[in-house]
Amino acid sequence: MEKSLNNYVHDNVIYSNQFAIIAFIVMIVFKIANLPSYMYQTAGRDAWIVIGILMAIEAAMFFVVLYITKRVNLLADNNKWLYIFHAFMYVYAMIRLTVLYSGLITYTSSSLFDQGRIDFIILAFALVIPYIASKGGNSVARLFEMLFYFVMAILLVMILTPSFKADFSELTPIFGENNPKLVNSFIDYSVWFGDYVPLLYFTVKNNKNKIIDKASVPVAVISATIGIVVFYIAFIAVYGEAGGLVSFAFNRMSVFNTLSELLGATNFLSILVWMIMSILQITMIFLTACNALMCIIKNRILAIVVNTLVISALQWFFIKNLETAHNFAIGYVKYFVIVCAFAIPIAMAIYAKLCAKGKI
Amino acid sequence: MKKFLTSKWVIILTVLILLVVFNALVFNVSVVNRNIVVGLGLDFDGTEYTLHTQVVLPKNGGVASGGGNNYITLKTNAQNIDIAIDKIEKEQGVILSLAQAAILVLGKNMVESGDLTLVEAFFMDDRVHDNLLLVMAEDKAEDVMNATVAAGEVASLQLVRQLSPTKAPLGVSTITMQEYIRNAKNSNKINYMPMISVEKTEPSTDQSKENEDEADKFLITQSALLDNNGLQCLLDLDMTQTFSLVKKSLQDGVIKVEGEDFFSVHLVESKTNLSYDLDLMECKVKIKIKTIRTDAQYINGKASFKLSDEEQERLKQSLNTRVKALYEYAKAQKVDAFSIVDGFKKKYPKKSSQIMADDFLDNINLKVEVTITQVE
Numbered sequence: 001m002e003k004s005l006n007n008y009v010h011d012n013v014i015y016s017n018q019f020a021i022i023a024f025i026v027m028i029v030f031k032i033a034n035l036p037s038y039m040y041q042t043a044g045r046d047a048w049i050v051i052g053i054l055m056a057i058e059a060a061m062f063f064v065v066l067y068i069t070k071r072v073n074l075l076a077d078n079n080k081w082l083y084i085f086h087a088f089m090y091v092y093a094m095i096r097l098t099v100l101y102s103g104l105i106t107y108t109s110s111s112l113f114d115q116g117r118i119d120f121i122i123l124a125f126a127l128v129i130p131y132i133a134s135k136g137g138n139s140v141a142r143l144f145e146m147l148f149y150f151v152m153a154i155l156l157v158m159i160l161t162p163s164f165k166a167d168f169s170e171l172t173p174i175f176g177e178n179n180p181k182l183v184n185s186f187i188d189y190s191v192w193f194g195d196y197v198p199l200l201y202f203t204v205k206n207n208k209n210k211i212i213d214k215a216s217v218p219v220a221v222i223s224a225t226i227g228i229v230v231f232y233i234a235f236i237a238v239y240g241e242a243g244g245l246v247s248f249a250f251n252r253m254s255v256f257n258t259l260s261e262l263l264g265a266t267n268f269l270s271i272l273v274w275m276i277m278s279i280l281q282i283t284m285i286f287l288t289a290c291n292a293l294m295c296i297i298k299n300r301i302l303a304i305v306v307n308t309l310v311i312s313a314l315q316w317f318f319i320k321n322l323e324t325a326h327n328f329a330i331g332y333v334k335y336f337v338i339v340c341a342f343a344i345p346i347a348m349a350i351y352a353k354l355c356a357k358g359k360i
Numbered sequence: 361m362k363k364f365l366t367s368k369w370v371i372i373l374t375v376l377i378l379l380v381v382f383n384a385l386v387f388n389v390s391v392v393n394r395n396i397v398v399g400l401g402l403d404f405d406g407t408e409y410t411l412h413t414q415v416v417l418p419k420n421g422g423v424a425s426g427g428g429n430n431y432i433t434l435k436t437n438a439q440n441i442d443i444a445i446d447k448i449e450k451e452q453g454v455i456l457s458l459a460q461a462a463i464l465v466l467g468k469n470m471v472e473s474g475d476l477t478l479v480e481a482f483f484m485d486d487r488v489h490d491n492l493l494l495v496m497a498e499d500k501a502e503d504v505m506n507a508t509v510a511a512g513e514v515a516s517l518q519l520v521r522q523l524s525p526t527k528a529p530l531g532v533s534t535i536t537m538q539e540y541i542r543n544a545k546n547s548n549k550i551n552y553m554p555m556i557s558v559e560k561t562e563p564s565t566d567q568s569k570e571n572e573d574e575a576d577k578f579l580i581t582q583s584a585l586l587d588n589n590g591l592q593c594l595l596d597l598d599m600t601q602t603f604s605l606v607k608k609s610l611q612d613g614v615i616k617v618e619g620e621d622f623f624s625v626h627l628v629e630s631k632t633n634l635s636y637d638l639d640l641m642e643c644k645v646k647i648k649i650k651t652i653r654t655d656a657q658y659i660n661g662k663a664s665f666k667l668s669d670e671e672q673e674r675l676k677q678s679l680n681t682r683v684k685a686l687y688e689y690a691k692a693q694k695v696d697a698f699s700i701v702d703g704f705k706k707k708y709p710k711k712s713s714q715i716m717a718d719d720f721l722d723n724i725n726l727k728v729e730v731t732i733t734q735v736e
Contacts, residue, residue: 111486169702170542176709176710240543241542241545242483242542245483245484
């Protein structure tokens with residue numbers, strides 16, 4: 001392994017509080033954009049229960065990943081069996097990137113511009129996201145940490161000044177209608193879940209403060225889970241059966257606070273906070289794809305350049321709009337993604353255990 | 361030079377240049393070429409829709425420096441909203457900015473016979489605020505949009521002010537586009553909106569110094585009940601107040617109790633819940649109100665704002681009569697004013713075939729329970 005690459009693979013060490021911050025942000029960002037609308041179209045008024053169950057599973061999986069990342073450095077490990085892991089990680093990350101990146105591009109085009117040119121937006125992101133990712137896992141984690149306080153300040157301002165016109169009877173009857181699509185809602189949107197998988201390429205170090213070390217991850221994942229469930233409850237109570245018509249739920253919901261009533265439909269606070277979070281999340285998945293490819297081809301710069309070209313071309317020529325991304329996500333790839341989301345961490349947990357016992 | 365070209369500064373510089381020229385490349389329109397829409401109106405003449413847009417024309421200096429603003433109402437006919445917006449933009453050579461639109465006035469003809477899914481077109485448009493208020497004009501939306509209100513003011517903003525008091529009063533219940541669409545998507549729910557009448561008034565003494573013209577005044581005392589087929593019935597002032605009392609939580613208003621000894625109470629706060637019992641075929645309307653007498657009574661030389669037991673009973677009886685009268689009136693018009701069917705369906709989802717029967721509402725016994733708390 002060349003020297004710079006050797007340095008890079010050991011530059012992915014983060015503290016447990018940084019792990020918690022990353023977990024909190026990646027758990028919420030894309031689940032409050034288009035997913036509430038898609039989920040309502042499938043699960044109806046029970047969408048908040050479905051998301052609650054899925055979020056609880058997701059929260060539990062973060063602890064599995066934390067267990068792994070405290071024991072092995074999968075980025076630096078040269079075990080030949082890990083090539084299979086890297087290959088799956090690469091395909092998995094590219095599928096999720098294709099779908100979620102289109103959400104960010106469409107959001108930017110529709111919320112910041114009258115007639116936003118998608119090609120120019122792709123070009124702008126093609127410079128920003130790979131640049132952040134090129135700095136490595138440690139720098140990305142620091143960026144998450146720096147922007148976390150800013151994001152929380154904005155979220156708190158928005159949460160503390162609500163002005164809802166909600167009808168909570170829209171949430172009932174719970175499981176009252178025989179909805180044949182209810183089971184599908186647990187599987188169809190697998191691309192929007194599994195946010196713990198990219199964290200496998202990190203190595204987590206215990207925080208010096210023992211309370212923060214023990215409490216930060218549970219607090220982060222539990223509060224993100226509760227926050228998402230509360231958001232879905234509010235979303236259904238506000239929009240009821242019109243929920244399926246609402247694209248970018250967070251943007252629309254953020255209108256219902258006292259500040260937005262003064263500002264009109266263009267709520268810069270919500271645009272700002274969601275864009276920061278989504279760029280961080282996309283960078284995270286992009287970094288995963290780059291790390292996976294780098295471990296296979298053993299060339300970091302080439303991995304970044306290839307991935308930038310591939311993902312930009314996919315958005316430019318193949319995806320083009322949210323509908324194509326949605327149809328792609330709920331196609332056959334959803335099965336691959338859901339299997340990867342569980343199989344990869346479980347396989348790596350076994351690998352970490354075997355490594356700890358010195359059997360590998 | 362070679363060192364510079366291979367450094368990170370090349371990337372940073374490229375990003376900076378791109379960000380600077382980005383605005384020009386993506387066709388972001390300058391504020392000069394924008395018309396900021398503050399109110400919208402829709403009329404239907406049986407064949408075509410007429411869209412009215414009330415727009416701001418900012419003056420130099422703006423309101424802050426005493427410059428004020430001018431307003432203009434633009435209108436066009438078209439088969440749907442998108443075409444109408446496009447026509448206005450083409451005719452004026454501007455982009456309509458709908459983000460600040462605060463009210464949508466629907467002409468009565470539009471509500472009676474027009475396609476109300478057109479409102480959905482505004483809902484689907486991300487540029488339009490979900491808090492957009494919906495109202496129905498007594499006749500044409502155009503009459504409301506063109507009303508002459510106070511100097512320097514514009515009809516749609518004046519209406520928004522009248523419809524948005526700081527406390528929810530015992531009057532018309534306002535409805536936002538988000539609430540309207542939510543109700544409209546549920547076939548068992550009834551929708552409502554305030555009805556606006558325009559009344560000519562004489563100019564006041566002060567105004568006449570500047571303006572000899574007649575001014576217009578908006579009367580907002582009636583409500584329209586509508587379903588997906590359009591307007592079903594109109595509620596007068598008394599029924600509108602009762603409707604608001606049952607449907608909303610209120611914080612202001614005066615309830616009059618007619619009779620030999622007329623008295624009135626100030627409504628400090630109200631909350632209403634509906635409970636359903638399918639076995640008893642009963643819907644109970646539970647109204648909780650906090651009140652204080654509007655006029656003092658002198659008992660033993662002391663002023664008291666408390667209601668006597670007899671007055672409390674009369675107030676309860678009055679509310680009971682009013683709620684039942686509204687329910688019966690709406691039922692006669694085939695309207696489920698309190699969305700009782702929806703309430704039963706939610707509580708008894710497995711018995712929906714029984715609940716959805718045509719004569720279900722006729723067999724329901726409506727009970728009203730009023731709890732009065734007096735405040736000092």
